[in-house]
Amino acid sequence: MEAFAIGPVPLDLEQIAAAVGGDGADGAVVTFLGLVRNHNMGRRVRYLEYEAYEPLALKAFGRIASEIGERWPKARLALHHRVGRLEVGEASVAIVVRSPHRGEAYSACRYAIERVKQIAPIWKREFFEGGDVWIEGATANPDDARARAEAERVACA
Amino acid sequence: MRVTVRLFARLRDIAGAAELSRDIALGSTIGDLWRQLAREFPELARYERSISTAINADYARMDQMVGDGDEVAFLPPVSGG
Numbered sequence: 001m002e003a004f005a006i007g008p009v010p011l012d013l014e015q016i017a018a019a020v021g022g023d024g025a026d027g028a029v030v031t032f033l034g035l036v037r038n039h040n041m042g043r044r045v046r047y048l049e050y051e052a053y054e055p056l057a058l059k060a061f062g063r064i065a066s067e068i069g070e071r072w073p074k075a076r077l078a079l080h081h082r083v084g085r086l087e088v089g090e091a092s093v094a095i096v097v098r099s100p101h102r103g104e105a106y107s108a109c110r111y112a113i114e115r116v117k118q119i120a121p122i123w124k125r126e127f128f129e130g131g132d133v134w135i136e137g138a139t140a141n142p143d144d145a146r147a148r149a150e151a152e153r154v155a156c157a
Numbered sequence: 158m159r160v161t162v163r164l165f166a167r168l169r170d171i172a173g174a175a176e177l178s179r180d181i182a183l184g185s186t187i188g189d190l191w192r193q194l195a196r197e198f199p200e201l202a203r204y205e206r207s208i209s210t211a212i213n214a215d216y217a218r219m220d221q222m223v224g225d226g227d228e229v230a231f232l233p234p235v236s237g238g
Contacts, residue, residue: 122237123166135236
């Protein structure tokens with residue numbers, strides 16, 4: 001299993017966790033699964049469709065991992081994102097961080113999802129009761145130091 | 158020279174294609190290519206301030222020069238996760 005991946009296959013957290021491996025020095029594994037919610041901004045969500053600019057998204061994941069390496073040197077990251085049609089309750093993103101202590105694993109995991117939302121070239125189209133809409137969040141700019149600082153602030157709150 | 162344009166999400170819907178092949182003048186920047194597309198598909202214009210761009214699957218700036226055969230991607234605000 002690769003540490004970073006994008007694809008249509010349902011996410012298997014245990015397999016993804018195996019990608020970060022590790023030895024006896026690790027005392028913590030923190031995992032995050034992002035799920036398709038049945039409501040958004042007052043709309044009843046039927047399902048989502050995700051798409052990605054895959055080669056750039058994989059590079060963005062690698063960048064997030066190296067940022068984590070700078071801030072939490074002993075934390076290791078696996079990050080998988082699903083694309084295609086996802087039903088309510090299915091997982092769209094899976095993040096696993098292993099490290100010697102829980103504090104850095106929790107922080108690095110939170111940092112990873114915040115950065116995914118800032119810089120990964122991935123989009124969701126929401127199909128709700130009555131229509132559909134492309135969700136547009138952040139303008140992706142990996143060199144935006146303020147966005148990175150905000151992700152770090154949230155991660156360490 | 159000839160470049161490949163990749164469009165995603167709403168931008169793809171506006172242009173009606175995920176991939177376009179376009180001729181642009183030697184020495185053009187990504188911004189020049191974007192403005193050419195926005196003339197062709199006027200609905201793109203409102204994304205001028207919110208798009209990101211990439212050349213050959215690396216993030217780039219709008220003032221970066223484009224080379225023959227490059228793949229230039231235009232990315233609306235992202236919403237992964």
